Amino acid sequence: LERTFSIIKPDATRRNLTGEINAVIENNGFAIVGQRRIHMSRAQAEGFYRDHKDQDFFQALVDYMVSEPVVVQVLEGEDAIKRYRALMGPTDATKAGPDTLRGRFALSMRENSVHGSDSPANAQREIGYFFSEVEIL
Numbered sequence: 001l002e003r004t005f006s007i008i009k010p011d012a013t014r015r016n017l018t019g020e021i022n023a024v025i026e027n028n029g030f031a032i033v034g035q036r037r038i039h040m041s042r043a044q045a046e047g048f049y050r051d052h053k054d055q056d057f058f059q060a061l062v063d064y065m066v067s068e069p070v071v072v073q074v075l076e077g078e079d080a081i082k083r084y085r086a087l088m089g090p091t092d093a094t095k096a097g098p099d100t101l102r103g104r105f106a107l108s109m110r111e112n113s114v115h116g117s118d119s120p121a122n123a124q125r126e127i128g129y130f131f132s133e134v135e136i137l
């Protein structure tokens with residue numbers, strides 16, 4: 001079993017979609033083994049998205065991520081990293097299938113409802129960024 005890191009983003013928490021998104025996650029064979037609702041600080045959001053700091057959308061992305069609380073999660077399952085990316089759908093939700101989370105819930109390129117780690121190295125970094133070892137036994 002593999003673990004990945006997920007965020008239910010502000011556009012989704014604001015619309016009370018946490019339960020609906022979690023039902024999709026669990027119905028697709030993932031266990032939610034860690035979960036917390038947090039209001040990220042600007043420093044936390046900037047650190048989390050540090051690989052994007054030279055992108056033109058970086059400042060707007062950080063503003064958005066601190067605009068409302070989010071739900072940070074650790075998901076466990078077979079091939080979890082790749083399978084959760086597939087369940088989310090592409091960043092651009094206009095290209096996402098109707099069965100994907102972004103296809104169903106995204107509002108725009110930025111407000112795309114969920115985040116999921118894109119590699120084992122990033123999954124490890126992102127889980128460690130928000131969770132301590134004893135929270136995800």
Ligand code: ATP
Pocket residue numbers: 052057061090091109110111112114115116117118
């Ligand atoms: P995430 O990392 O959140 O899972 P992703 O890997 O599909 O999403 P990235 O390229 O890592 O996409 O971008 C991180 C986030 O930045 C996106 O999820 C989206 O919220 C925002 N973003 C990406 N590209 C754009 C863009 N062109 N315009 C506005 N926002 C963008």
Ligand code: MG
Pocket residue numbers: 118
């Ligand atoms: Mg990404």
